[in-house]
Amino acid sequence: QKEVEQDPGPLSVPEGAIVSLNCTYSNSAFQYFMWYRQYSRKGPELLMYTYSSGNKEDGRFTAQVDKSSKYISLFIRDSQPSDSATYLCAMSARGGSNYKLTFGKGTLLTVNP
Amino acid sequence: KAGVTQTPRYLIKTRGQQVTLSCSPISGHRSVSWYQQTPGQGLQFLFEYFSETQRNKGNFPGRFSGRQFSNSRSEMNVSTLELGDSALYLCASSLGQAGGEAFFGQGTRLTVV
Numbered sequence: 001q002k003e004v005e006q007d008p009g010p011l012s013v014p015e016g017a018i019v020s021l022n023c024t025y026s027n028s029a030f031q032y033f034m035w036y037r038q039y040s041r042k043g044p045e046l047l048m049y050t051y052s053s054g055n056k057e058d059g060r061f062t063a064q065v066d067k068s069s070k071y072i073s074l075f076i077r078d079s080q081p082s083d084s085a086t087y088l089c090a091m092s093a094r095g096g097s098n099y100k101l102t103f104g105k106g107t108l109l110t111v112n113p
Numbered sequence: 114k115a116g117v118t119q120t121p122r123y124l125i126k127t128r129g130q131q132v133t134l135s136c137s138p139i140s141g142h143r144s145v146s147w148y149q150q151t152p153g154q155g156l157q158f159l160f161e162y163f164s165e166t167q168r169n170k171g172n173f174p175g176r177f178s179g180r181q182f183s184n185s186r187s188e189m190n191v192s193t194l195e196l197g198d199s200a201l202y203l204c205a206s207s208l209g210q211a212g213g214e215a216f217f218g219q220g221t222r223l224t225v226v
Contacts, residue, residue: 092212099161100161
């Protein structure tokens with residue numbers, strides 16, 4: 001079983017839709033959770049960063065972490081064509097020698113005008 | 114504030130050759146991590162450096178090596194290139210604490226022919 005599972009999609013939605021992106025993980029040591037957005041031929045851009053369980057909102061983006069279910073989500077409200085990209089979840093553990101991120105494989109999102 | 118700079122952006126090398134990639138982190142960041150991104154495997158962790166010391170290493174063969182200089186700039190070297198080394202190589206910069214936010218460069222696209 002992979003440490004982080006993410007549905008690769010592709011996911012296609014109309015402009016203005018609410019988008020839900022999800023990842024599950026198996027390593028209970030993960031405590032830091034991130035979402036990155038990656039446009040074609042570009043590096044990943046950090047969108048959201050959360051520690052432990054709970055919700056975090058930033059503009060049209062909301063990140064949710066449910067550690068009891070080992071499940072994280074990213075919601076995009078009022079989606080725009082400019083949101084079309086690959087979304088990557090990433091997570092890391094605390095302490096020890098865990099100075100690395102473990103990524104999901106990414107979900108390709110297309111928002112149609 | 115300047116972001117993470119990776120050079121060169123594109124490289125074409127012949128099987129058996131070696132290659133050196135460079136990464137300049139965000140000013141003040143002392144940690145540099147390297148990742149390999151391929152369509153099949155996604156983003157995979159190569160290694161992480163902090164204050165010129167390798168703190169963490171992924172599951173890659175010894176042909177992949179790196180180093181960090183006193184100004185936090187980092188280089189990654191791949192020797193005896195194989196066709197399977199063709200990938201986007203990404204560098205991430207952070208302050209260096211476990212679980213800290215990591216910011217990526219645009220990557221170096223390496224093609225091995």
